[in-house]
Amino acid sequence: MRLEYIILIVLMGIVTYITRVSFLVFFNNKNISKVLNRSLKYIPASILAALIFPGVFAPSGNLDMAITNPYIGASGITIISVLLSKNSAFSIVLGIVSLVLLRKFI
Protein backbone atom coordinates (compact mmCIF):
# COMPACT_ATOMS: atom_id res chain seq x y z
CA MET A 1 0.00 0.00 0.00
CA ARG A 2 1.46 3.29 -1.08
CA LEU A 3 0.45 6.34 0.90
CA GLU A 4 -0.13 8.51 -2.17
CA TYR A 5 -2.56 5.96 -3.57
CA ILE A 6 -4.44 5.76 -0.29
CA ILE A 7 -4.79 9.54 -0.28
CA LEU A 8 -5.99 9.49 -3.90
CA ILE A 9 -8.56 6.77 -3.14
CA VAL A 10 -9.87 8.56 -0.04
CA LEU A 11 -10.20 11.86 -1.93
CA MET A 12 -12.00 10.11 -4.78
CA GLY A 13 -14.29 8.53 -2.21
CA ILE A 14 -15.03 11.89 -0.60
CA VAL A 15 -15.97 13.68 -3.84
CA THR A 16 -18.08 10.71 -4.95
CA TYR A 17 -19.92 10.72 -1.63
CA ILE A 18 -20.52 14.46 -1.88
CA THR A 19 -22.26 14.05 -5.26
CA ARG A 20 -24.39 11.23 -3.89
CA VAL A 21 -25.38 12.78 -0.61
CA SER A 22 -25.92 16.44 -1.43
CA PHE A 23 -29.17 16.52 -3.43
CA LEU A 24 -30.66 13.55 -1.64
CA VAL A 25 -30.26 15.29 1.72
CA PHE A 26 -30.54 18.89 0.58
CA PHE A 27 -33.97 18.51 -1.01
CA ASN A 28 -35.24 16.38 1.80
CA ASN A 29 -38.00 17.80 3.99
CA LYS A 30 -38.20 20.81 1.73
CA ASN A 31 -41.03 21.66 -0.52
CA ILE A 32 -40.00 20.89 -4.03
CA SER A 33 -41.83 23.10 -6.50
CA LYS A 34 -44.63 21.50 -8.51
CA VAL A 35 -42.84 21.83 -11.81
CA LEU A 36 -39.63 20.32 -10.46
CA ASN A 37 -41.63 17.55 -8.85
CA ARG A 38 -43.17 16.70 -12.21
CA SER A 39 -39.84 16.61 -13.97
CA LEU A 40 -38.45 14.19 -11.38
CA LYS A 41 -40.63 11.44 -12.80
CA TYR A 42 -38.78 11.67 -16.10
CA ILE A 43 -35.25 11.70 -14.67
CA PRO A 44 -34.81 7.90 -14.48
CA ALA A 45 -35.81 7.32 -18.12
CA SER A 46 -33.59 10.21 -19.22
CA ILE A 47 -30.54 9.06 -17.26
CA LEU A 48 -30.89 5.47 -18.43
CA ALA A 49 -31.33 6.58 -22.04
CA ALA A 50 -28.16 8.65 -21.68
CA LEU A 51 -26.32 5.62 -20.32
CA ILE A 52 -27.63 3.27 -23.02
CA PHE A 53 -27.61 5.17 -26.32
CA PRO A 54 -23.92 6.14 -26.68
CA GLY A 55 -22.87 2.58 -25.80
CA VAL A 56 -25.13 1.21 -28.53
CA PHE A 57 -24.80 3.77 -31.31
CA ALA A 58 -21.18 4.73 -30.69
CA PRO A 59 -19.65 1.63 -29.11
CA SER A 60 -16.10 2.46 -30.10
CA GLY A 61 -16.42 6.20 -29.74
CA ASN A 62 -17.55 6.85 -33.32
CA LEU A 63 -21.14 7.11 -34.49
CA ASP A 64 -22.20 3.85 -36.12
CA MET A 65 -25.85 3.71 -37.19
CA ALA A 66 -25.25 1.04 -39.83
CA ILE A 67 -27.09 -2.28 -39.82
CA THR A 68 -23.69 -3.93 -39.41
CA ASN A 69 -23.34 -2.43 -35.93
CA PRO A 70 -23.94 -5.55 -33.80
CA TYR A 71 -24.88 -3.48 -30.73
CA ILE A 72 -28.03 -2.22 -32.48
CA GLY A 73 -29.16 -5.73 -33.37
CA ALA A 74 -28.36 -7.04 -29.91
CA SER A 75 -30.31 -4.16 -28.34
CA GLY A 76 -33.31 -4.97 -30.53
CA ILE A 77 -33.18 -8.61 -29.47
CA THR A 78 -32.85 -7.59 -25.80
CA ILE A 79 -35.85 -5.24 -26.04
CA ILE A 80 -38.05 -7.84 -27.74
CA SER A 81 -37.00 -10.41 -25.18
CA VAL A 82 -37.81 -8.07 -22.26
CA LEU A 83 -41.24 -7.32 -23.73
CA LEU A 84 -42.10 -10.96 -24.44
CA SER A 85 -40.48 -12.84 -21.57
CA LYS A 86 -40.59 -10.13 -18.87
CA ASN A 87 -37.49 -11.85 -17.51
CA SER A 88 -34.59 -9.43 -17.24
CA ALA A 89 -31.79 -11.85 -16.31
CA PHE A 90 -32.68 -14.05 -19.29
CA SER A 91 -32.89 -11.02 -21.61
CA ILE A 92 -29.48 -9.72 -20.54
CA VAL A 93 -27.81 -13.06 -21.19
CA LEU A 94 -29.65 -13.42 -24.52
CA GLY A 95 -28.52 -9.88 -25.46
CA ILE A 96 -24.88 -10.65 -24.72
CA VAL A 97 -24.97 -13.96 -26.57
CA SER A 98 -26.60 -12.34 -29.60
CA LEU A 99 -23.96 -9.60 -29.59
CA VAL A 100 -21.20 -12.19 -29.74
CA LEU A 101 -22.98 -14.08 -32.54
CA LEU A 102 -23.81 -10.94 -34.52
CA ARG A 103 -20.21 -9.79 -34.22
CA LYS A 104 -19.07 -13.13 -35.61
CA PHE A 105 -21.47 -13.33 -38.53
CA ILE A 106 -21.90 -9.76 -39.70
Next chain:
Amino acid sequence: MELKSMVSREREEFLLGIKKTIPFMIGVMPFGLAYGIMASQAHLSVLETTLMSMIVFAGSAQFMAIGMISEGVGFTYIVISTLLINLRHLLMGLSLSPYFKNLKLRWLYLLSFGMTDEGYACTISYYQDKGVDEGNPYFMLGSEVGLYIFWMGSSIIGALLGHSIKDPLSWGLDFAMPATFLSIIIPQIKSFNMFTVFLVSGICAVGAYFFIPGKWYIIVATIIGASLGTILEMKDDE
Protein backbone atom coordinates in the same frame (compact mmCIF):
# COMPACT_ATOMS: atom_id res chain seq x y z
CA MET B 1 -46.41 -8.48 18.07
CA GLU B 2 -46.38 -5.30 16.08
CA LEU B 3 -42.64 -4.94 16.47
CA LYS B 4 -42.13 -8.46 15.26
CA SER B 5 -44.13 -7.90 12.10
CA MET B 6 -42.23 -4.68 11.46
CA VAL B 7 -38.91 -6.47 11.71
CA SER B 8 -40.01 -9.19 9.33
CA ARG B 9 -41.31 -6.54 6.90
CA GLU B 10 -37.94 -4.82 6.96
CA ARG B 11 -36.19 -8.10 6.30
CA GLU B 12 -38.61 -8.88 3.49
CA GLU B 13 -37.90 -5.57 1.76
CA PHE B 14 -34.16 -6.00 2.27
CA LEU B 15 -34.23 -9.46 0.69
CA LEU B 16 -36.51 -8.26 -2.10
CA GLY B 17 -33.99 -5.48 -2.78
CA ILE B 18 -31.27 -8.09 -3.16
CA LYS B 19 -33.46 -10.34 -5.29
CA LYS B 20 -34.54 -7.60 -7.70
CA THR B 21 -30.93 -6.53 -8.14
CA ILE B 22 -29.61 -9.96 -9.14
CA PRO B 23 -29.63 -9.19 -12.89
CA PHE B 24 -27.62 -6.06 -12.13
CA MET B 25 -25.15 -7.96 -9.98
CA ILE B 26 -24.57 -10.27 -12.94
CA GLY B 27 -24.22 -7.23 -15.18
CA VAL B 28 -21.73 -5.59 -12.81
CA MET B 29 -19.42 -8.61 -12.58
CA PRO B 30 -17.66 -8.32 -15.95
CA PHE B 31 -16.94 -4.69 -15.19
CA GLY B 32 -15.57 -5.50 -11.77
CA LEU B 33 -13.37 -8.16 -13.35
CA ALA B 34 -12.24 -5.79 -16.10
CA TYR B 35 -11.55 -3.07 -13.55
CA GLY B 36 -9.44 -5.42 -11.42
CA ILE B 37 -7.48 -6.62 -14.42
CA MET B 38 -6.88 -3.10 -15.71
CA ALA B 39 -5.83 -1.93 -12.25
CA SER B 40 -3.30 -4.73 -11.97
CA GLN B 41 -1.94 -3.79 -15.39
CA ALA B 42 -1.63 -0.21 -14.16
CA HIS B 43 0.55 -1.64 -11.37
CA LEU B 44 -1.89 -1.19 -8.52
CA SER B 45 -1.57 -3.83 -5.83
CA VAL B 46 -4.49 -6.16 -5.07
CA LEU B 47 -5.04 -4.27 -1.82
CA GLU B 48 -5.04 -0.87 -3.52
CA THR B 49 -7.39 -2.15 -6.23
CA THR B 50 -9.78 -3.54 -3.62
CA LEU B 51 -9.56 -0.45 -1.43
CA MET B 52 -10.65 1.73 -4.34
CA SER B 53 -13.71 -0.46 -4.91
CA MET B 54 -14.49 -0.39 -1.18
CA ILE B 55 -14.18 3.34 -0.68
CA VAL B 56 -15.15 4.86 -4.05
CA PHE B 57 -17.65 2.21 -5.24
CA ALA B 58 -18.22 3.94 -8.59
CA GLY B 59 -17.39 1.92 -11.70
CA SER B 60 -16.91 4.60 -14.33
CA ALA B 61 -14.89 6.85 -11.99
CA GLN B 62 -12.65 3.93 -11.10
CA PHE B 63 -12.11 3.00 -14.75
CA MET B 64 -11.26 6.59 -15.55
CA ALA B 65 -8.86 6.82 -12.60
CA ILE B 66 -7.04 3.65 -13.66
CA GLY B 67 -6.75 4.94 -17.21
CA MET B 68 -5.35 8.21 -15.93
CA ILE B 69 -2.95 6.54 -13.51
CA SER B 70 -1.47 4.48 -16.34
CA GLU B 71 -1.18 7.65 -18.42
CA GLY B 72 0.67 9.30 -15.55
CA VAL B 73 -1.96 12.02 -15.03
CA GLY B 74 -1.67 14.02 -11.80
CA PHE B 75 -3.79 13.01 -8.81
CA THR B 76 -5.47 16.42 -8.47
CA TYR B 77 -6.80 16.08 -11.99
CA ILE B 78 -8.05 12.57 -11.24
CA VAL B 79 -9.99 13.77 -8.18
CA ILE B 80 -11.57 16.65 -10.14
CA SER B 81 -12.50 14.27 -12.97
CA THR B 82 -14.06 11.91 -10.42
CA LEU B 83 -16.23 14.75 -9.17
CA LEU B 84 -17.31 15.66 -12.71
CA ILE B 85 -18.02 12.07 -13.72
CA ASN B 86 -20.18 11.62 -10.65
CA LEU B 87 -22.23 14.79 -11.01
CA ARG B 88 -25.01 12.68 -12.50
CA HIS B 89 -25.57 11.36 -8.97
CA LEU B 90 -26.92 14.78 -8.04
CA LEU B 91 -29.88 14.19 -10.33
CA MET B 92 -30.37 10.66 -9.08
CA GLY B 93 -30.42 11.90 -5.48
CA LEU B 94 -32.87 14.62 -6.46
CA SER B 95 -35.30 12.19 -8.04
CA LEU B 96 -35.10 9.77 -5.09
CA SER B 97 -35.52 12.45 -2.42
CA PRO B 98 -39.36 12.65 -2.54
CA TYR B 99 -39.55 8.96 -1.59
CA PHE B 100 -37.45 9.52 1.51
CA LYS B 101 -38.92 12.78 2.75
CA ASN B 102 -39.91 11.38 6.15
CA LEU B 103 -36.77 9.38 6.66
CA LYS B 104 -34.19 10.08 9.36
CA LEU B 105 -31.10 11.88 8.12
CA ARG B 106 -28.76 9.11 9.15
CA TRP B 107 -30.60 6.79 6.76
CA LEU B 108 -29.93 9.23 3.94
CA TYR B 109 -26.26 9.45 4.85
CA LEU B 110 -26.04 5.66 4.76
CA LEU B 111 -28.01 5.12 1.53
CA SER B 112 -26.06 7.89 -0.24
CA PHE B 113 -22.82 5.98 0.12
CA GLY B 114 -24.05 3.08 -1.99
CA MET B 115 -26.03 5.00 -4.61
CA THR B 116 -24.69 3.67 -7.91
CA ASP B 117 -26.31 3.80 -11.37
CA GLU B 118 -27.52 0.22 -10.96
CA GLY B 119 -28.78 0.51 -7.39
CA TYR B 120 -30.55 3.72 -8.29
CA ALA B 121 -32.16 2.29 -11.43
CA CYS B 122 -33.41 -0.75 -9.58
CA THR B 123 -34.70 1.18 -6.56
CA ILE B 124 -36.48 4.00 -8.37
CA SER B 125 -38.16 1.61 -10.78
CA TYR B 126 -39.38 -0.47 -7.82
CA TYR B 127 -40.79 2.57 -6.02
CA GLN B 128 -42.40 3.90 -9.19
CA ASP B 129 -43.85 0.50 -10.00
CA LYS B 130 -45.40 0.21 -6.56
CA GLY B 131 -46.74 3.74 -6.89
CA VAL B 132 -45.79 4.55 -3.31
CA ASP B 133 -45.26 8.00 -1.83
CA GLU B 134 -42.70 6.71 0.61
CA GLY B 135 -40.10 4.22 -0.45
CA ASN B 136 -38.97 1.56 1.98
CA PRO B 137 -35.26 2.27 2.65
CA TYR B 138 -34.58 -1.39 3.37
CA PHE B 139 -35.23 -2.19 -0.28
CA MET B 140 -32.57 0.25 -1.43
CA LEU B 141 -30.21 -0.97 1.28
CA GLY B 142 -30.61 -4.56 0.11
CA SER B 143 -30.00 -3.54 -3.48
CA GLU B 144 -26.88 -1.61 -2.50
CA VAL B 145 -25.44 -4.34 -0.26
CA GLY B 146 -25.89 -6.91 -3.03
CA LEU B 147 -24.14 -4.74 -5.59
CA TYR B 148 -21.40 -3.79 -3.14
CA ILE B 149 -20.54 -7.43 -2.45
CA PHE B 150 -20.51 -8.31 -6.15
CA TRP B 151 -18.44 -5.26 -7.09
CA MET B 152 -15.95 -6.01 -4.35
CA GLY B 153 -15.76 -9.71 -5.18
CA SER B 154 -15.32 -9.22 -8.91
CA SER B 155 -12.71 -6.48 -8.37
CA ILE B 156 -10.64 -8.80 -6.18
CA ILE B 157 -10.93 -11.71 -8.64
CA GLY B 158 -9.99 -9.39 -11.50
CA ALA B 159 -6.99 -8.07 -9.59
CA LEU B 160 -5.86 -11.61 -8.80
CA LEU B 161 -6.32 -12.78 -12.40
CA GLY B 162 -4.13 -9.87 -13.36
CA HIS B 163 -2.38 -10.43 -16.60
CA SER B 164 -3.81 -13.82 -17.54
CA ILE B 165 -6.89 -12.33 -19.26
CA LYS B 166 -6.02 -9.79 -21.89
CA ASP B 167 -9.29 -8.34 -23.15
CA PRO B 168 -12.34 -9.41 -21.11
CA LEU B 169 -14.62 -6.92 -22.84
CA SER B 170 -14.12 -8.56 -26.24
CA TRP B 171 -16.42 -11.43 -25.28
CA GLY B 172 -19.50 -9.28 -25.58
CA LEU B 173 -19.40 -8.35 -21.93
CA ASP B 174 -19.23 -4.68 -22.81
CA PHE B 175 -22.88 -5.12 -23.72
CA ALA B 176 -23.75 -6.24 -20.17
CA MET B 177 -24.34 -2.66 -19.03
CA PRO B 178 -26.57 -1.42 -21.88
CA ALA B 179 -28.48 -4.72 -21.72
CA THR B 180 -29.11 -4.41 -17.96
CA PHE B 181 -30.25 -0.83 -18.29
CA LEU B 182 -32.52 -1.74 -21.21
CA SER B 183 -34.08 -4.55 -19.19
CA ILE B 184 -34.96 -2.15 -16.38
CA ILE B 185 -36.20 0.80 -18.44
CA ILE B 186 -38.22 -0.94 -21.18
CA PRO B 187 -40.98 -2.13 -18.79
CA GLN B 188 -41.12 1.40 -17.35
CA ILE B 189 -42.05 2.99 -20.67
CA LYS B 190 -45.80 2.86 -20.39
CA SER B 191 -46.84 6.20 -21.84
CA PHE B 192 -46.20 8.07 -25.05
CA ASN B 193 -44.61 10.90 -23.06
CA MET B 194 -42.18 8.52 -21.37
CA PHE B 195 -41.28 6.97 -24.72
CA THR B 196 -40.63 10.40 -26.23
CA VAL B 197 -38.49 11.41 -23.26
CA PHE B 198 -36.48 8.20 -23.50
CA LEU B 199 -35.89 8.62 -27.23
CA VAL B 200 -35.06 12.33 -27.14
CA SER B 201 -32.72 11.96 -24.15
CA GLY B 202 -30.93 9.15 -25.89
CA ILE B 203 -30.48 11.12 -29.10
CA CYS B 204 -29.31 14.19 -27.16
CA ALA B 205 -26.88 12.00 -25.21
CA VAL B 206 -25.33 10.66 -28.40
CA GLY B 207 -25.05 14.19 -29.82
CA ALA B 208 -23.59 15.65 -26.63
CA TYR B 209 -21.27 12.65 -26.26
CA PHE B 210 -19.35 13.82 -29.32
CA PHE B 211 -19.18 17.50 -28.53
CA ILE B 212 -18.88 17.75 -24.76
CA PRO B 213 -15.92 16.29 -22.88
CA GLY B 214 -16.26 13.93 -19.94
CA LYS B 215 -19.61 12.70 -18.70
CA TRP B 216 -21.48 15.96 -19.14
CA TYR B 217 -23.51 14.38 -21.91
CA ILE B 218 -25.45 12.43 -19.28
CA ILE B 219 -26.38 15.58 -17.37
CA VAL B 220 -27.24 17.57 -20.51
CA ALA B 221 -29.43 14.75 -21.85
CA THR B 222 -31.13 14.23 -18.50
CA ILE B 223 -32.02 17.89 -18.06
CA ILE B 224 -33.36 18.10 -21.63
CA GLY B 225 -35.32 14.86 -21.21
CA ALA B 226 -36.84 15.76 -17.84
CA SER B 227 -37.78 19.25 -19.06
CA LEU B 228 -39.37 17.81 -22.18
CA GLY B 229 -41.39 15.35 -20.09
CA THR B 230 -42.66 18.18 -17.89
CA ILE B 231 -43.65 20.29 -20.90
CA LEU B 232 -45.46 17.36 -22.53
CA GLU B 233 -47.35 16.66 -19.34
CA MET B 234 -48.36 20.30 -18.90
CA LYS B 235 -49.60 20.32 -22.51
CA ASP B 236 -51.73 17.25 -21.73
CA ASP B 237 -53.32 19.09 -18.82
CA GLU B 238 -54.44 21.98 -20.96
